[in-house]
Amino acid sequence: MATPSTNTRPTPEHIFNTLNAYQQTIALRTAIELDIFSAIADGASDAAALAKKTGAAERGVRTLCDYLTVQNFLTKQDGCYKLTQESSIFLNKRSPAYMGAIAGFLTNDHLMKKFSSLTDAVKKGGSAAGHGDNQEPNDEMWVTFARSMAPLTGPSAAFIAQLTGMPQGKACRILDIAAGHGMYGITMAKQNPNAEVTAADWPNVLEVAKENAQSAGIGDRFKIRPGSAFETELGDGYDYVLFTNIFHHFDRATCEKLMKRVHARLKPGGQALTLEFVPNEDRISPPTPAMFSLIMLATTDSGDAYTLSEFERMFRNAGFSRTTMHQIPDMPQRLLVSEK
Numbered sequence: 001m002a003t004p005s006t007n008t009r010p011t012p013e014h015i016f017n018t019l020n021a022y023q024q025t026i027a028l029r030t031a032i033e034l035d036i037f038s039a040i041a042d043g044a045s046d047a048a049a050l051a052k053k054t055g056a057a058e059r060g061v062r063t064l065c066d067y068l069t070v071q072n073f074l075t076k077q078d079g080c081y082k083l084t085q086e087s088s089i090f091l092n093k094r095s096p097a098y099m100g101a102i103a104g105f106l107t108n109d110h111l112m113k114k115f116s117s118l119t120d121a122v123k124k125g126g127s128a129a130g131h132g133d134n135q136e137p138n139d140e141m142w143v144t145f146a147r148s149m150a151p152l153t154g155p156s157a158a159f160i161a162q163l164t165g166m167p168q169g170k171a172c173r174i175l176d177i178a179a180g181h182g183m184y185g186i187t188m189a190k191q192n193p194n195a196e197v198t199a200a201d202w203p204n205v206l207e208v209a210k211e212n213a214q215s216a217g218i219g220d221r222f223k224i225r226p227g228s229a230f231e232t233e234l235g236d237g238y239d240y241v242l243f244t245n246i247f248h249h250f251d252r253a254t255c256e257k258l259m260k261r262v263h264a265r266l267k268p269g270g271q272a273l274t275l276e277f278v279p280n281e282d283r284i285s286p287p288t289p290a291m292f293s294l295i296m297l298a299t300t301d302s303g304d305a306y307t308l309s310e311f312e313r314m315f316r317n318a319g320f321s322r323t324t325m326h327q328i329p330d331m332p333q334r335l336l337v338s339e340k
Contacts, residue, residue, distance in 0.1 A: 027067050029107045032100040036065065037073075037083060037091040045080040097154065104148035110141050114299045126301040139204045142180065146208035150181040156244075156275055156328050157187035160335060163326065164240060164273070166192035172239040176200065177229045177262065178246040182209030182222070184275070185242055189218040200225040200234060230258060236265040244275040245333075248292065251302035252314055259318030259338075266340045272320060274336040275328075277305045288332035311336055 031037065034054045044053040047062035054061065069076045073087050083092060090099045105111075113129055114121070120128035161167070171194040176185035179199035186209075189195045197218070199209050203226040213222035225232050229246075241262045247255045262272060277292040284290050289305055296303035306314075308325050315323045320338040327334055 024071055025107055027064060027071070028073065029103045031064060031068055031073070032091065032103045034061075034064075035093060036061070036068075037087050037100070038093040040074070040081055040083055041088065041092040041094060045082065047079070050081070097151075099151045101148050101151050105145045106148075108141075108144055110144075111299060118294075118298050121298050126297065127299050129298075139202060142202060142205045143208060146181040146205050150183045150212065153181070153183040153187070155331050156333060156335070157184045159326075159328050160184060160242075160273055160275070161188045161191045163335070163337070164188065164271070166195060168192075169194050171195070173237060174198070175234060175238040175241040175262070175265065177241060177243055177258070179209050179242075180205060180244075182206075182212050184244050186213055186216045186218060186222070188240075189213075189221055190216055196221045196223070198223045198225055198235060198238075200227070200229045200232060202226065202228075230261065234262070234265050238266050239270050241266060241270070241272050242275075243272060245277075247274065247276060247311075247314075248296050248305055249300050249303045251304075252306075252310070254302075255306075256314050256318050259315055259320070263319045263340060268340060270340045272315070272336075272338040272340075274311065274338065275333055276311075276336065277332060278308055278311070278325065278334040278336070279305050281307050281309060283307065286332065289334075308336075 034056055036050065036054065039050055039053040042053070044050045047058050047065065050056075050061045050065065051058040065074055065081050066076070068074045069081065073084060073091070075082045075084060089095055089097050092098060093100065114127055117128045166188045169192055172192070174185050174188055174195055174197045176182060176197055176199045179185060179201045182197070182199050185197035185199060189197050197213070199206060199222065201209065201224075206224045206226055210219070210222065210224065213219045225234055243258075243262075246258075250258075259272070266272070277289040279285065279289040279293070283293070292305040296305060308323075312323045315336075315338040320340060323336050323338040325334050325336050
């Protein structure tokens with residue numbers, strides 16, 4: 001991101017840049033859609049070569065790439081562009097860590113529309129754009145999520161698999177609540193040939209998870225429970241239950257309701273594994289988890305980014321004996337481990 005002026009006197013630059021910040025979102029999405037970063041990685045380094053490679057106008061490509069250079073996604077010297085280390089790792093399609101697909105969900109019209117009515121959401125205390133109750137099905141949004149967001153799971157899924165000892169190969173049963181793409185449970189099962197995963201989500205979303213399970217070679221150990229996690233029969237006798245990015249959609253009472261429901265389906269000594277954006281108790285740090293509350297205000301009826309003390313209280317009320325928190329390396333999220 002471009003850095004503001006270092007003048008000691010106050011200036012309106014920060015205000016101007018913040019009000020124009022939506023342009024950064026659209027510029028990056030456009031570069032991902034045109035596959036600019038992969039084209040540069042393949043050797044198309046100047047505007048003319050990039051225009052030919054992408055099928056875009058030379059003026060358009062030059063203007064976009066100059067903007068991305070100012071925003072530190074590219075570097076430029078003698079009219080030639082190069083990828084930054086960040087762009088090379090996460091925005092080049094040839095990279096195994098490519099994450100450009102997440103733009104499909106994070107910048108979709110559904111979410112952008114909800115933020116366009118943020119003033120009304122602040123007045124109301126919840127989403128003002130309709131469909132803020134995420135207990136109800138919404139295939140358009142959640143199928144898009146499942147198809148777009150899987151690349152973001154790698155570091156967190158690997159951390160969870162290691163923390164739970166999956167490489168040791170001990171037989172276990174895993175329940176993945178609101179599984180989406182299913183990659184957290186799938187990663188655990190890939191590392192443990194004796195792990196069985198049961199995924200709960202809306203039927204059309206689970207079709208994406210099934211595809212991912214088949215591609216990962218664990219389709220024969222991947223079962224599904226279509227329907228609402230609050231209502232569908234989930235089975236029992238699980239060693240682990242995955243709550244990955246679900247609780248922030250609901251108020252505390254609803255979170256506890258789901259926690260209690262799953263507590264009864266865990267074996268004695270079983271664990272609930274919660275991956276969430278967990279701000280510090282001051283609610284203004286670290287930056288990404290702290291700012292996540294605003295996303296929930298704009299997009300849900302009553303969701304929030306909960307602190308550790310709030311999670312501890314909810315899990316205790318649901319019957320869990322202890323909750324500990326672990327920071328995911330190189331990621332803004334934290335993992336909570338709650339013991340039955």
